[in-house]
Amino acid sequence: MPSDYSVKTLNCNTLSYQDIFLERLYESSVDSSLTDKLREFGQTTPLLVLQKAETAYQIIANFAVYQSLKTLDVTDVYCRILPHSVASYRRYSLQVLHGWNELQNSPILRAHLLQQVKDNCTTEELLSILSLMELPSQLYTVDELVSLLNLSTETIFALHHGLLTLKSAKLMHRLSHQDQEYVIKLLELYKPGGSKQYKLLEMIIELTRRMNISVADLVQKWLPMEQDNRTDNNPQHLQNILRELTELCWPEKIKLEEQFLQFVHSLALPKNITVIPSPSFEEKGCSLCLHCSTEEELQHLWNRIRPFFPTV
Known part of the structure; x- marks a missing residue:
């Protein structure tokens, strides 16, 4: 185990979120399924925390687990502790590794982490973190994700929680x-x-x-x-x-669609025959489709209509 890495139980009162943004993000909706699992089986994954003072720690990964434990009024939680002096690149690398599932599920969490990496690491380290997150190692990837933080609060929450x-x-x-x-x-x-x-x-x-x-x-x-x-x-x-x-x-497209449906209806086709127009009615042609349940049925139908295709 690395020398800057310790594991022990901490009182929940000594833990806090990194910032108000993350606190609001996770307090806005608690994962009920995760909470039920923790209620039944207890905490199986240590929280990754950063020590800020002798009795003060910041949660830097496993936020959903932390929020569910708070909901269950758990007093003591199992934590992996990084000292405040840990190098930025190592800290962010560990956040990716320990918070992998959450990062995969939330573009907003990825954006929040990459914003910190961008502000505190070299370009080479930033690209390395992108690779660790299995994202394209290109700076435009960072800019594209970080720009999500400029969306409205409602949009950010909807994206984080999977609605958007x-x-x-x-x-x-x-x-x-x-x-x-x-x-x-x-x-x-x-x-x-x-x-x-x-x-x-x-x-x-x-x-x-x-x-x-x-x-x-x-x-x-x-x-x-x-x-x-x-x-x-x-x-x-x-x-x-x-x-x-x-x-x-597209009023013209709807008009053409209605006209085509009227035309197909006038043909009084059997249920196993459909007519398909060209995409977006770009061409006047259309396709006739025969729907058969077996190869034998197709062979039978083809033998009956083949005389109408003398060039075949």
């Missing part, structure tokens, strides 16, 4: 903090994920710029008057919102 994806968060830079607040309200209510979330944000940004209005003006009708007045059947309402936004963004 990192890809979608990059779009939020195009909105004011006030506009971001309304986007987060919409996400909290309807909880779109993945591609739906990104598409929703893209269309909101496009329309607010095109129409020169705020996000509040655009989305207010889809938000309840009171936070507790939740809308039933939110998935269906989300689909309607996406549809309405699409119609506003």
Whole structure:
């Protein structure tokens, strides 16, 4: 074990967060699943802490575990202690190694750590930390992640807690903090994920710029008057919102889609046959698809329609 590394039990009253930002980040939402595991099995992972004074320590990794232990009113916790004199690069390296799971799950935590590394380490050490975090060893990676800390408080919390994806968060830079607040309200209510979330944000940004209005003006009708007045059947309402936004963004495409659906309906096709238009109706052509449950069924259908294709 390294000479600057000691392990012992500390009283919770001697521990504190590094800064108010981390404290608010973790106190805003306690991991109930982790808390239940700690209640059942106890603490199995020592907390990484930095000694600031004889009886004062800062928690520098395993923040979610620390917050859950506080919630459970645990008096004494098992800790790995680094002295205040530890070199910056070694300290940050150990934070990555001991806080790996949290760093993987939270872009905001990665951004917070990289901001400190950027301020206190050499460029070579910074790139080494990026490599340790399994991120591209390029300075633009640092700038891109650290810029997330400039988003609104609501957006930062949403990204940290998994409500907002990192890809979608990059779009939020195009909105004011006030506009971001309304986007987060919409996400909290309807909880779109993945591609739906990104598409929703893209269309909101496009329309607010095109129409020169705020996000509040655009989305207010889809938000309840009171936070507790939740809308039933939110998935269906989300689909309607996406549809309405699409119609506003691309009215010609929606018109072509409706015309195509009417055309397909007029063909009265069997259930196992579908017609697919060209992507975004860029071409006039379309594709006819046969759906068969077995190879024999396909062979049978092909033998029947083959005479209509004399060149085959």
